[in-house]
Amino acid sequence: MNGGYDDGYRACPCFWGTQPGSLVERWLGHHPVSKETRVLDAGCGEGKNAAFLSTLGAQVDAFDLSAAAIANARQAWPPRPGLTYAVADARHHAWSPGNYDLVIAYGLLHCLASPGEIEDVIARLQRATRLHGHAIVCVFNDRVQDLAAHPGFAPTLMSHAWYLDHFASWTLESATDQDLWETHPHNNIRHCHSMTRLIARKAAP
Ligand SMILES: C[S@@+](CC[C@H](N)C(=O)[O-])C[C@H]1O[C@@H](n2cnc3c(N)ncnc32)[C@H](O)[C@@H]1O
Numbered sequence: 001m002n003g004g005y006d007d008g009y010r011a012c013p014c015f016w017g018t019q020p021g022s023l024v025e026r027w028l029g030h031h032p033v034s035k036e037t038r039v040l041d042a043g044c045g046e047g048k049n050a051a052f053l054s055t056l057g058a059q060v061d062a063f064d065l066s067a068a069a070i071a072n073a074r075q076a077w078p079p080r081p082g083l084t085y086a087v088a089d090a091r092h093h094a095w096s097p098g099n100y101d102l103v104i105a106y107g108l109l110h111c112l113a114s115p116g117e118i119e120d121v122i123a124r125l126q127r128a129t130r131l132h133g134h135a136i137v138c139v140f141n142d143r144v145q146d147l148a149a150h151p152g153f154a155p156t157l158m159s160h161a162w163y164l165d166h167f168a169s170w171t172l173e174s175a176t177d178q179d180l181w182e183t184h185p186h187n188n189i190r191h192c193h194s195m196t197r198l199i200a201r202k203a204a205p
Pocket residue numbers: 001002003005016021042043044045046047048049063064065066069088089090091105106107108111112
């Protein structure tokens with residue numbers, strides 16, 4: 001169960017496009033990247049964020065549950081020193097504490113099966129972030145969801161406030177709850193998702 005995105009990955013080689021997400025661009029506007037910058041991209045899809053950060057010099061570990069997504073990623077942006085891909089499940093992956101300057105969960109969390117699974121993955125991603133490092137989270141929330149373009153997909157929907165609560169001990173650099181209108185290339189159905197988008201900085205306990 002990966003959100004039903006495999007149909008899209010099989011139908012087109014660059015389902016999510018080639019440009020980094022708007023939140024990644026926003027983060028880059030305020031935070032320089034160097035070859036010391038370590039990034040974890042959890043649920044990376046076809047790697048649009050991972051590959052872009054790696055071209056700027058960051059050391060990026062990217063993984064996704066979908067073998068089809070990772071196959072497309074390897075085709076579009078072949079792995080190289082500083083860019084690794086893995087097929088892996090965020091629910092069962094153990095990351096070293098404090099290992100990453102930036103963790104990204106771009107579209108991952110609503111694919112998980114329950115609030116408990118989301119909490120567990122958030123907690124492990126937070127542990128994997130170094131002190132004063134950042135998390136970028138982009139996730140469907142429970143305000144308005146039109147799932148016409150996602151047949152069979154039942155995302156786990158939590159409120160915007162619920163996500164803010166889970167980053168209450170972090171410093172929020174940006175937090176929005178806005179509608180995203182989009183059309184996926186494999187079925188051409190225009191639809192809308194309410195999205196929580198967060199950039200948060202890990203504060204001292
Ligand atoms: C909305 S897509 C976003 C892909 C990518 N982050 C992007 O922004 O282009 C969500 C991705 O999360 C992946 N995913 C879902 N459940 C997962 C899990 N348990 N572990 C790892 N990846 C998962 C899906 O396969 C899918 O590629």
